[in-house]
Amino acid sequence: MNKRPRIILYSLVGLSVVISFFPIVWLVLTSLKNTAGIYSWPVQYWPDPLTFQNYWSIFTETPELLRYVLNSFIVGVGCTVLTLSVGGLAGYALSRLRMRFAGVLMVIILSVSMFPPIALLPALFQTFLNLGLLNSFTGLILAHTGLFLPYTVWMLASYFRTLPVEIEEAARLDGMGFLRIFFSIILPLSWPGFVATGLIVFIFSWNEFPLSLVLMTQDAMRTAPVGISLYPGEFAFPWETISTATVIAIIPVLVITAIFQKQILGGLTAGSGK
Amino acid sequence: MNAFNTLERRTQFVGIGFVTPTFLVIALILVYPVVQSIVLSVGQSSVDGFEPYRFVGLEHYAALMDDERFWRSLSVTLIFTAISIPLELVLGVGLALLMNESFHGKGLARLAVLFPWALPTALNALIWRWMYNADYGLFNAVGLESGIIGEPVNWLGDETLAMASMVIVSVWKTSSFMALIILAGLQSIPRDLYEAGRMDGMSRWQEFREITLPLLKGSIMVALIIRSMDALRTFELPFSLTDGGPDSATETLSLYAYKVIFEFVEFNAGSAIVVVQFAVIFLLSLLYIFTLRHKD
Amino acid sequence: MANVSLQQIGKSYGGAVAVEAFNLEIRDGEFLVLLGPSGCGKSTTLRMIAGLESITRGDLLIGDARMNNVDPKNRGVAMVFQNYALYPHKTVAENMGMALKLQKMPKAEIEERIAGVADMLGLTAYLDRKPGSLSGGQRQRVAIGRAIVRTPEVFLFDEPLSNLDAKLRVKMRMELQELHDRLGVTSVYVTHDQVEAMTLADRIVIMDGGVIAQVGTPREVYDKPATEFVAGFIGSPAMNLMTMQSAADGSWRSNESQLVLPRLPGFDTKGANTIRVGIRPEHMTILDASAVGDDPWILPGKVMLAELLGADALLTLSVCGETMTARVNGVDYPEQGQQLAVRLNPEQLHAFDHDSKKALQV
Numbered sequence: 001m002n003k004r005p006r007i008i009l010y011s012l013v014g015l016s017v018v019i020s021f022f023p024i025v026w027l028v029l030t031s032l033k034n035t036a037g038i039y040s041w042p043v044q045y046w047p048d049p050l051t052f053q054n055y056w057s058i059f060t061e062t063p064e065l066l067r068y069v070l071n072s073f074i075v076g077v078g079c080t081v082l083t084l085s086v087g088g089l090a091g092y093a094l095s096r097l098r099m100r101f102a103g104v105l106m107v108i109i110l111s112v113s114m115f116p117p118i119a120l121l122p123a124l125f126q127t128f129l130n131l132g133l134l135n136s137f138t139g140l141i142l143a144h145t146g147l148f149l150p151y152t153v154w155m156l157a158s159y160f161r162t163l164p165v166e167i168e169e170a171a172r173l174d175g176m177g178f179l180r181i182f183f184s185i186i187l188p189l190s191w192p193g194f195v196a197t198g199l200i201v202f203i204f205s206w207n208e209f210p211l212s213l214v215l216m217t218q219d220a221m222r223t224a225p226v227g228i229s230l231y232p233g234e235f236a237f238p239w240e241t242i243s244t245a246t247v248i249a250i251i252p253v254l255v256i257t258a259i260f261q262k263q264i265l266g267g268l269t270a271g272s273g274k
Numbered sequence: 275m276n277a278f279n280t281l282e283r284r285t286q287f288v289g290i291g292f293v294t295p296t297f298l299v300i301a302l303i304l305v306y307p308v309v310q311s312i313v314l315s316v317g318q319s320s321v322d323g324f325e326p327y328r329f330v331g332l333e334h335y336a337a338l339m340d341d342e343r344f345w346r347s348l349s350v351t352l353i354f355t356a357i358s359i360p361l362e363l364v365l366g367v368g369l370a371l372l373m374n375e376s377f378h379g380k381g382l383a384r385l386a387v388l389f390p391w392a393l394p395t396a397l398n399a400l401i402w403r404w405m406y407n408a409d410y411g412l413f414n415a416v417g418l419e420s421g422i423i424g425e426p427v428n429w430l431g432d433e434t435l436a437m438a439s440m441v442i443v444s445v446w447k448t449s450s451f452m453a454l455i456i457l458a459g460l461q462s463i464p465r466d467l468y469e470a471g472r473m474d475g476m477s478r479w480q481e482f483r484e485i486t487l488p489l490l491k492g493s494i495m496v497a498l499i500i501r502s503m504d505a506l507r508t509f510e511l512p513f514s515l516t517d518g519g520p521d522s523a524t525e526t527l528s529l530y531a532y533k534v535i536f537e538f539v540e541f542n543a544g545s546a547i548v549v550v551q552f553a554v555i556f557l558l559s560l561l562y563i564f565t566l567r568h569k570d
Numbered sequence: 571m572a573n574v575s576l577q578q579i580g581k582s583y584g585g586a587v588a589v590e591a592f593n594l595e596i597r598d599g600e601f602l603v604l605l606g607p608s609g610c611g612k613s614t615t616l617r618m619i620a621g622l623e624s625i626t627r628g629d630l631l632i633g634d635a636r637m638n639n640v641d642p643k644n645r646g647v648a649m650v651f652q653n654y655a656l657y658p659h660k661t662v663a664e665n666m667g668m669a670l671k672l673q674k675m676p677k678a679e680i681e682e683r684i685a686g687v688a689d690m691l692g693l694t695a696y697l698d699r700k701p702g703s704l705s706g707g708q709r710q711r712v713a714i715g716r717a718i719v720r721t722p723e724v725f726l727f728d729e730p731l732s733n734l735d736a737k738l739r740v741k742m743r744m745e746l747q748e749l750h751d752r753l754g755v756t757s758v759y760v761t762h763d764q765v766e767a768m769t770l771a772d773r774i775v776i777m778d779g780g781v782i783a784q785v786g787t788p789r790e791v792y793d794k795p796a797t798e799f800v801a802g803f804i805g806s807p808a809m810n811l812m813t814m815q816s817a818a819d820g821s822w823r824s825n826e827s828q829l830v831l832p833r834l835p836g837f838d839t840k841g842a843n844t845i846r847v848g849i850r851p852e853h854m855t856i857l858d859a860s861a862v863g864d865d866p867w868i869l870p871g872k873v874m875l876a877e878l879l880g881a882d883a884l885l886t887l888s889v890c891g892e893t894m895t896a897r898v899n900g901v902d903y904p905e906q907g908q909q910l911a912v913r914l915n916p917e918q919l920h921a922f923d924h925d926s927k928k929a930l931q932v
Contacts, residue, residue, distance in 0.1 A: 016383065042419075111563065118548055120304065229514045256392075265384065265388065
């Protein structure tokens, strides 16, 4: 390639990077300003003074915002563990056990994955109310698991399909039963698939909004996206608090994404192709 | 002779054991609620069961036909989808082509594509809401200083501008997802096709027209349909960005249904809206599955 | 060690028949090769013996016990897979000892057995390595070792050499042969490679489209192919086959060329109007063009193409307008365009019924 297209290429890449990052950069800058700096005109582009006061305040004055983040963690981890264990078994059976109707079951799973969450709300709210599952981690973890299971089954099934069948057959000749094959052969061999799928499900759960909004009605039980969105209350928007809480709430997903970018990228695109 | 000997029967038995938990959860969380929504939408009851369920037929649907706010939210949803999806597609294809080139700093570029996807939509809406702020927002500051706008603009206060603002946030966040799917499609195109194209004397544009685009059709279809279904159920974006305002100009079907159910506490009327939305999305999802099957 | 008996064994998926019911007795200690093109049912047959595939009909006996519904691990069989099927996350020793461990054999005894087999296969230095760090040939040895350690009644091989490069394949083939001589365990070996089949087998079973075409020693399938399919499949380059019609004087004429052959001695051609006559490329004698004369088995021909393979050369000939291939000595052979004469040795002719494709009785 000659020089001119290289320059164009790099400017386009640069532009994309800037456009992708500026909202997050602006958010972080806002969180580092004091209240006067946030509400100043002309706008302060660089915090003056640069202060961590807002972060300190969150810990001392509005710890409920940290509680939201903790809730998100509990729900996210619970949902990821449950989804992977339940979905792993199903994905294995549907991709590897030569079950009858496996194709039909996979299509059913794919179809229900497209149900809009809002359509679940009236009945789910009512059912959870009756079962006493509103405002419980168990309830929301179960709901998120239901929401993300179809994706998990499809992803893991496509990972299992990449393993050579002969290994399982050799294991059967060696005398292993189905459960043993699953736990001592399939699991160790497909952990990259489990990692990628688990990370994506965790991010899905962390970001999920409608069910978290409706099934957690008590303030103390809210997840981060819901709690922070509802924090402003009726009148004023305390942006110094909101921006800081938002930074804290997005750090986990952004850090995970940054560290595991290759796995996540692979996981996202694998699901679309199959 | 015996068609199912023990090997097959045992495999089947174990298989059923392995898939049962998944189908139980799916039945409880996904299937039963949808069925129940349909039941609720043709009846009258109260959430707590105080008012016993009574069948009212299509009463709530009839009421919807006369509900201006329903029609408005439907058109908001459709307009939002119809504008943002094509924009996302163009940007997504562009980004994918860019990502498919080799250059230094690929890791950073990959993050630039993944970060918008990974951000929680609701919090992302808050971030943008602050940048759109009429008094202290970044956009007005930059706009005024560069002379693009003459006076501060109330981005989220005007009906048309609010819709445009919402589209921009959505396009910013989801073009990258589109790009990821299309990139995967791009990478599955065999390199030697381009080499053959070069031997045939194709220009880069002709390569794109004659090789890339036709072979990308499948991935583009998949991306379009997934994203359309997503856009049709947009909920937390207007919830956090505009609360549906001004004057319901950004109130999507999902948001309106939520308000009817949980703010007006009209479970049955809200269920009718939800069922209509479900029908639209389900038809689209059938199209999706058909497309996928067709592709194989 | 045991004999294996397949009695009216057949396999179908839904309505589609994959293997037609057949009988086969595999003798104790025999090396039996299932040979055929892909999709002929040879692998399915092997997998039915292994217990990886259910048996739709018939009975499978190993030793004298019916095995149809016995779990693979209890059949006394061990299998070597095409792509080795080693557990990538376990060491060589763990791979080899897995079956014994699952049988709850004492650890010391497992180690002893592994050490013995590793020594025999030259794997001792690699016992603690994972399969990923081994070469293809070493992995193949581990896969074989895993089978030997179990001291099975029957060895099953599913195209075990097809992932190796040509040189290694020859070497492993010889090792397998030595191994069988040493251990004497009944072996069933699936391959599509006729050289492997000819060199390894005590008997070859040639399959085509789910049906057994012939069972015989390598000598028999080469010398007396039972069907036209076997005739074409065994031997390289393939046998020349011509369609001939019977004429009133008892001679045979081709409709597509000027080829005329005299009455075929030794074949029962009664009632046959159209037959297929075959001759192997190595059974044709090249003579000077002037040799055409009284002997009706000497025919005029012309060299269309001459290819040197090394020791041999292949001649593509036009004999009375019929295209045939002849294998000749590579030192001195006629060149392209040369006119010559060909003698088809009548004792080495083959003849098949045109419709049933079966060999005509001698």
